[in-house]
Amino acid sequence: MFKSKKFFRTKFISAWLLILLLVMSWTLASCSSAGGSYYPDKGVAPQDPNREIGLNNKYAPTGAPNPDKENPDKPNQPVDRKIIRNAHYQMRSTDLDATVGGLRRLINELDGYETNFSSRTSDERRYINIEFKVPAEKLQDFIDKVGDFARATHSVVKSDDITDQYYDYTIRLRTLETSLEKYYDLLKDVKDVDSIIALQSRIDYLTTEIESFKGTIRRWDSQVAYSTISIELQEEDDPTLLKREVDWNTLSWDDVKYLAASGFKSVAAW
Structure with a gap:
């Protein structure tokens, strides 16, 4: 028995409605995926750089690395720990000149160098403050031998583990440098004065931040590579x-x- 024309018309309309719904769903999904955050600089740049620099979305930088996803396998990798080790001594000697001479020879043998020296006399007694730098891996050699030159009345050897701060700064520095490159690329395309001024302001800010981060990392590298040894010498009677x-x-x-x-x-x- 043949179906009526009304039945086929109803089926035809239902099929077209289904197709229309599928097309609309696909369009909405595409828009949603394209509307995510375009500037994932965590802790460095604002969440909405357009509000910060007054630019249209088409000028916003894309593709900046996310520090949280920079290296997902990092916990499973061996870490080169960054540890700052320094030593401080209070010592007494009956012959300060001989003691200082011996310490200088020891430091020279350990490939270190002298960074500070001061001397004073009070109540017919001499006092000397002297400071050295030695390669961190040779600090223990100094600790083992320093007692040959004077009598230590007080000593402190301190270790400061800066591993987390160090690697956090290196990741943030790479993020800043990537953002700066993208802002320079954007600067080549914009024509209106307001956008140019806003971009240049952002570039100046990022440049200052990058130099600050680099300076901190260089200082940490130096402190990790070389230990500081400070000594307070006091003359005593023989x-x-x-x-x-x-x-x-x-x-x-x-x-x-x-x-x-x-x-x-x-x-x-x-």
Whole structure:
């Protein structure tokens, strides 16, 4: 039995409606995927650079790396840890000149160098502050030998692990440099003065940030490669020297002054 014309007309209309719905769904999906964030500079640039620089969307940079997705396998890779190690000493010596000479020779043997030196005299006693830099891998050699030149009364060896900060800065630096390149490319295409001024302002800001990041990373590299050793030297009396004998039965004024001076020195040394 043949179906009526009304039945076929209804089927035809339903098929076209289904096709129309599929086309609309595909169009909406395409628009949604194209409308995502175009500037994923996390922690460096604003979420909406158009609001920051006053540019149309067609001038916004695309393709900047995302620090969170820069290296998804990083946790499984061996990490070159960045550790700053420094040492500080308070020492006493009966011959400061000999001690300083010995320390300088030791530092020279360890491929280090002297960065600071100062000397003063107070209450007939000399004090010297001296600072050295040595390759970080040779700091332990210095620690093992420094006791040969003076008596240490206090010492501190400090290690500061900056690994997380260091790699965070390197990733952010790459992000900034990529954004800067894209802003320079955009500058070649814009013609209106307002956009040029806005782009140049953003370029100047990124350039300043990049130089700041590079300076910090260079400073960290230097601190990781070379350890700082600071030493406070104080002169002390040589216990092997003969002390003046005092005859208490015939105590003179000179003997009193000697005893007083010796007492003050003992208290100061203590």
